Amino acid sequence: MTQNQLVEQIRLKKSFLAIGLDVDLNKIPKHLLETEDPIFEFNKAIIDATHHLCVSYKPNTAFYEAYGLKGWKALEKTINYLNENYPEIFTIADAKRGDIGNTSTMYAKAFLEDLAFDSVTVAPYMGKDSVEPFLAFKNKHTILLALTSNQGAFDFQTKTIDGKEVYKQVLETSKTWDNSENLMYVVGATKAEYLTDIRKIIPNSFLLVPGVGAQGGSLQDVCKYGMTDNVGLLINSSRGIIYASNGTDFAEAAAKNANVLQQEMEAILNSK
């Protein structure tokens, strides 16, 4: 999917919501545990109930790897279900990978070609030759960790290199890499006040923003400081939507909570 197609979908649906599919078997409704593939059944129901309210789904691979082969099968089935039934959805493999050149190519092929996600999250620590193999895939997107939503972001990301914070160095340096037009960035909603500075470095890039809701970030603040003419934001919510209820009404409850966020987003888009 191209970035323009993503923007079109945002305008059409009046939503820039990404729903995190972080499926924990201890948290999903008990009745699903009796099905052959509880993870996929859960995802399928959530997707069918919410696809018109969001523009993106983001499975975090940790939750699938934690269930071994069964988990990977559920991940494959989930992305195939999305690509077959809702090809207009922007899909994100939240994998936070990164390795030396030829090894990064293996990861890129796995997520962008074989599983056919539209994008994958990547860690910047190993630099240019660990990220460019991902950027080489046409009409695919590499979402680089810049400023994450957790407390540990203050350990290294906000420290100052030659008068400039590490996350700003990541933003500036990555702009010089081959096919950098395929870059997007992770910026946590819990650090919305940093967005003014961030937009000075990357005025037009899309940001994937976790941390609204459970982690305490504010949608209004993120939009105030981070929104561009092309919106330029994907706001992620996971637990607040998918675990809205653990009864048989879970998909309906998820849609209800997704709808609240979509309505807020629509109001913000209309006010621009």
Add this chain to the structure above:
Amino acid sequence: MTQNQLVEQIRLKKSFLAIGLDVDLNKIPKHLLETEDPIFEFNKAIIDATHHLCVSYKPNTAFYEAYGLKGWKALEKTINYLNENYPEIFTIADAKRGDIGNTSTMYAKAFLEDLAFDSVTVAPYMGKDSVEPFLAFKNKHTILLALTSNQGAFDFQTKTIDGKEVYKQVLETSKTWDNSENLMYVVGATKAEYLTDIRKIIPNSFLLVPGVGAQGGSLQDVCKYGMTDNVGLLINSSRGIIYASNGTDFAEAAAKNANVLQQEMEAILNSK
């Protein structure tokens, strides 16, 4: 496995070699492609032929994920084969993971508990709360990326924060984390001259050292600057050993190349 047990094995085998199991179906002997699980058959033959010459095996997860479900099955079979037949071997899941707290716990469980690796490589960018979930596992080890062997290491890792390079900040900061005695570090052999400084910060920690051989690093230099009283080094070699031949003699050829490295290591250990 405890660190003391690893040191015992190094003394016993007179080797601190870790063999990288980075299996690429385009590079393995053609006759294996006719078997039901070529990746596992390749690994099994390599392991049976070389286990007495090394103390560790390190599958890089990228090479398994690249083959989807089949790849994960081969990874499971490989680690199970190692744990059942060669429990004295120190196993490393080279996964370079890292995510926010509860998600890192999922990764840690997947690799250290379910797959039962002795250790896993982790990226430091997201800081303390992304690494401590791995450190919480008793008698397991977290191998943190510090200074990697690739060119991209110079993009961020060697840049200076408040007069101190990023990788040194990672070493110093990580020492303060809970259960930091379970930490080891990745330091590339291509940057052996940095080891003197590194040993000032972490005098006793084990280092996993890739980059000897194909990438141009020198075993002698790494040992000169990095070896401790407890050896403190695991030297990784992947392609130079496992792809020594692509004929039916591949396992024998791998053993021959592993033997060359083991002999060099034995000479170094004897000279101490």
